[in-house]
Amino acid sequence: MQTTASEVRQAALEEFASSGYLGATIQAIADRAGVSKASVLYHYASKETLLDAALGPAIDEIATLLPGTLARARTPEEQRVFLVEFVDLLIRHRLAAQIFITQSGTLADLPIVVRAQDMIRRIAEDRPERDIDDIVRSAVALGGAAYLLAQTPRTGALAPDESVLRDSLVRILGELLAPAVV
Amino acid sequence: MQTTASEVRQAALEEFASSGYLGATIQAIADRAGVSKASVLYHYASKETLLDAALGPAIDEIATLLPGTLARARTPEEQRVFLVEFVDLLIRHRLAAQIFITQSGTLADLPIVVRAQDMIRRIAEDRPERDIDDIVRSAVALGGAAYLLAQTPRTGALAPDESVLRDSLVRILGELLAPAVV
DNA sequence: TCAGTTCCTGACCGATCGGTCAGCTACGTT
DNA sequence: AACGTAGCTGACCGATCGGTCAGGAACTGA
Incomplete structure (x- = not known):
């Protein structure tokens, strides 16, 4: 219960x-x-406390799991492991990701949102010397994946089996990030 | 004036x-x-009327320009023309695109938002017989591009020259959509 | 039995926001 | 000069929402 x-x-x-x-x-x-x-x-205690409680677990899990797997992603197989973990995290915390992606801009003054933004920036900065294309690729991949997951629950028409979507997302993000790995 | x-x-x-x-x-x-x-x-007359006035021009322009160029995009050169026009439209109506992408979910009951959603769906449905990967590619490209443009005005750190960003975005979306063209 | 604590609730309060309204000013028309 | 009208404003109203509070119900331990 x-x-x-x-x-x-x-x-x-x-x-x-x-x-x-x-x-x-x-x-x-x-x-x-x-x-x-x-x-x-x-x-x-407050509406803001409620947002903290709603987003906190997702941020904690992503912050603890992702950096390690990303740092270890040197070979193609390891890169696939990272992608699968990334996509699964996004799917598991789909609602939290949707809230963050769509509302972090308008809620930029809330501490929990700042914390999440810092986490993403820290992960991104772990990979130095990137050219503009790599940056664009990463942003498109992150925003695009979150957008897709945010839309699918609504447009039931093109919502196939969850695992089919997952596999396809891993494939497409792989194409996108293969040259640089996030 | x-x-x-x-x-x-x-x-x-x-x-x-x-x-x-x-x-x-x-x-x-x-x-x-x-x-x-x-x-x-x-x-x-009202806040909603104001939203109509703010988003209307962007929706009108996209609805009148995009379908034609997309329908004509058969050869690689024509596909590049479509991509450039798409990216330029997104940049020109950056704020409107940002509003739509980030808030169409929570504002799904407003007529202007419904109109924009219909437009996107109609453009998407113009291209039948697509497999799951094509759908994911299109969604990632659309959401990713809008997310990137929504972020760049804030994170001035990684905001280079506008034209550099534009060219890169055309390149990356080209890679993403080349197999299917949206 | 009784006291303490946890969980929960209806009623209420202050602040904010969308929207209304009567009236002011400036300008063109006759 | 007299009038109508477009543009604009401060003051005000009703509704909604986040948050408070006093108190009731149920359980625990002594």
């Missing part, structure tokens, strides 16, 4: 993703979780 | 892009344009 706190956190994640942080109301999150608005604010 | 109406429209475009539609206040748009809040509402 889920605790109320974790149910509220999941409801907040879904609501923030579908309505945006500003568009999401605490009442709507409470309704989705099946509790009262005051109960939401009992478990999480 | 600019009319007040067009100055307000431009201010709204910038404010919607930087703060988001929900985060943008009519007062902030008025301040940016150097007029009063009541004056904004004199020229545009």
Whole structure:
């Protein structure tokens, strides 16, 4: 069984993703979780605390897993391992990635968003001496993958099996990043 | 000299892009344009009308220019023409593209957003019999390009000359879309 | 049984925001 | 000069939302 706190956190994640942080109301999150608005604010002191709780796990996991695998990606096989892990992380934390990609610009003053931006920048800076094409490739790959995952739950028409999408995404990002590996 | 109406429209475009539609206040748009809040509402009946005015020109131009060039793109040279036009449209309407890509999900009930989504879907459907990789390639290219353009004004660090970015983007999207042409 | 604690709630408050309105100013027309 | 109209504004209103608070229910331990 889920605790109320974790149910509220999941409801907040879904609501923030579908309505945006500003568009999401605490009442709507409470309704989705099946509790009262005051109960939401009992478990999480504020709306911003709720966003922290919703995004935190994803940021933590990405920050701890990705850099290691990326640093180790020297051979083509290791690069494929990195790509698979990257895509799986993106799929596993699809909602969090969607929130971050689509709203980090407008929420740039929130500490949790700054933390996520710092993490991405640190990972990117780990790979020096890159030309403009490499930078563009990385940005297109990151933004494109997140955009695709953000769209698929809506446009059910072109939403195939999850694993098919995953494999294709690994393939396409591989084509994109092969010359430089992110 | 600019009319007040067009100055307000431009201010709204910038404010919607930087703060988001929900985060943008009519007062902030008025301040940016150097007029009063009541004056904004004199020229545009509502906040939603203002969004229509801000996004409309971009949607109109893309809808009238893109399909023709895309339909004609049979040879590699014609494909390059299409890519250049696509990237230039994206750059010229960078703010509108940024608003649409990052907020079309949370604003899916607004008529202007529905219109833009229909336009993109219609362009995409013009090219039948595509496999999963082609679909993923197109989505990554579209979302990635928009994400890159949305980021660059902020992270001035990696913002080179505009034309350098443009040429690189044409190159990278060319690599991505070459097998299928969007 | 009783006290303490956790979990939860309805009612309420202050602030903000979209939108309205009466009225002011400036200018063109007759 | 008199009038109409376009452009613009400050003041105001109703609604919504984030957050507070006093208190009730259920459980635990002594």
